[in-house]
Amino acid sequence: MDISKPAARPTNPRFSSGPCAKYPSFNLQQLDSAPLGRSHRAAVGKDKLKAAIEETRELLGVPAEYHIGIVPASDTGAVEMAMWSLLGARPVTMVAWESFGAGWVTDVVKQLKLDATVKTADYGEIVDMAALDYDTDVVFTWNGTTAGVRMPSGEAIPARRAGLTICDATSAAFAQDLPWDKLDVTTFSWQKVLGGEAAHGILILSPRAVERLETYTPPWPMPKIFRLTKGGKLIDGIFRGETINTPSMLAVEDYLYALDWARSVGGLKGLIARADANAQAVFDFCAANDWIENLAVDPATRSNTSVCLKFTDARITDGAAFAKAVAKRLEAENVAYDIGAYRDAPAGLRIWCGGTVETADIKALLPWLAWAFEAEINA
Numbered sequence: 001m002d003i004s005k006p007a008a009r010p011t012n013p014r015f016s017s018g019p020c021a022k023y024p025s026f027n028l029q030q031l032d033s034a035p036l037g038r039s040h041r042a043a044v045g046k047d048k049l050k051a052a053i054e055e056t057r058e059l060l061g062v063p064a065e066y067h068i069g070i071v072p073a074s075d076t077g078a079v080e081m082a083m084w085s086l087l088g089a090r091p092v093t094m095v096a097w098e099s100f101g102a103g104w105v106t107d108v109v110k111q112l113k114l115d116a117t118v119k120t121a122d123y124g125e126i127v128d129m130a131a132l133d134y135d136t137d138v139v140f141t142w143n144g145t146t147a148g149v150r151m152p153s154g155e156a157i158p159a160r161r162a163g164l165t166i167c168d169a170t171s172a173a174f175a176q177d178l179p180w181d182k183l184d185v186t187t188f189s190w191q192k193v194l195g196g197e198a199a200h201g202i203l204i205l206s207p208r209a210v211e212r213l214e215t216y217t218p219p220w221p222m223p224k225i226f227r228l229t230k231g232g233k234l235i236d237g238i239f240r241g242e243t244i245n246t247p248s249m250l251a252v253e254d255y256l257y258a259l260d261w262a263r264s265v266g267g268l269k270g271l272i273a274r275a276d277a278n279a280q281a282v283f284d285f286c287a288a289n290d291w292i293e294n295l296a297v298d299p300a301t302r303s304n305t306s307v308c309l310k311f312t313d314a315r316i317t318d319g320a321a322f323a324k325a326v327a328k329r330l331e332a333e334n335v336a337y338d339i340g341a342y343r344d345a346p347a348g349l350r351i352w353c354g355g356t357v358e359t360a361d362i363k364a365l366l367p368w369l370a371w372a373f374e375a376e377i378n379a
């Protein structure tokens, strides 16, 4: 079948899974208000950093007794800082169902050389989280960005547990409900769901995580960039905006504007509703077309941010080449940038559906997907 090009294009063709699209009203000029060329330790810098922390707390509903810090090296920095600082005190369970979770397994098993219990699932599947021993420390990813598989809820995690839960929530925070009572360490980066600038990570600690930090010293060397305690006490300043090293005040300003925008669309509830609507449009498209499917096998685990898709048409002989060619056609038409599957993931497409993406743009993209599929089949 030959189909002609759809008449309308998405207004914004940015569907990358990170850095993600800027929020719709983003405007570079407004960043003029950033205190550039000033010390981040001056009152003006500290106030901005403190505001970023407190507004994050308010928007995400983080309990008052949890600590929130801005840390270096994006989400990776936050996760590694947590693992290096906390692990080793008790047995560890590492959980992975896609590439980023697998990276944390490598860190713990090969670098920290801990004898961890490792539970993995294939791309599209999820580990049985209810079967884990939560008296061990458990490290997992809430939303597997490269598989499009997410935790359906925190139900599987017991509220009372002896171990800590360390959760990489970078493509979940601001798009999915995070049950704070089930999470001892939560991390994310600004470049994800709110479309902020890369560089910084957010590290959220429960009182039990802080207690571990203050009562346990890991046996391995700790670079300055990972140090959260001094003399056996939490360095409180980090959680008031006194960052370990120099932050980008431009990135901070950008994050503050992104938080403003998030509030303007109804806060967390509004952001979740936007991501849900975007993802639903893609799910409906898959339901209506028998040549494309969600990579997530169980509908309850389908991500509403990093929606991963696979082609199922029997005429396709080289899946990877086919998916690449489709993504290339869409990019060449300025219809969709960066929607090829992640390099370690099964062949297919990945369409970012987080709240900064407009549903109208997702809906405008989908007919083009059908066009590119047919064009590539014909080719």
Ligand SMILES: Cc1ncc(COP(=O)(O)O)c(C=O)c1O
Binding pocket: 017, 018, 073, 074, 075, 076, 077, 100, 101, 141, 143, 144, 145, 146, 168, 170, 171, 189, 191
């Ligand atoms: C689940 C997950 N973890 C970690 C990362 C790494 O994030 P960053 O590059 O912000 O360190 C990503 C980035 O895509 C991710 O999706």
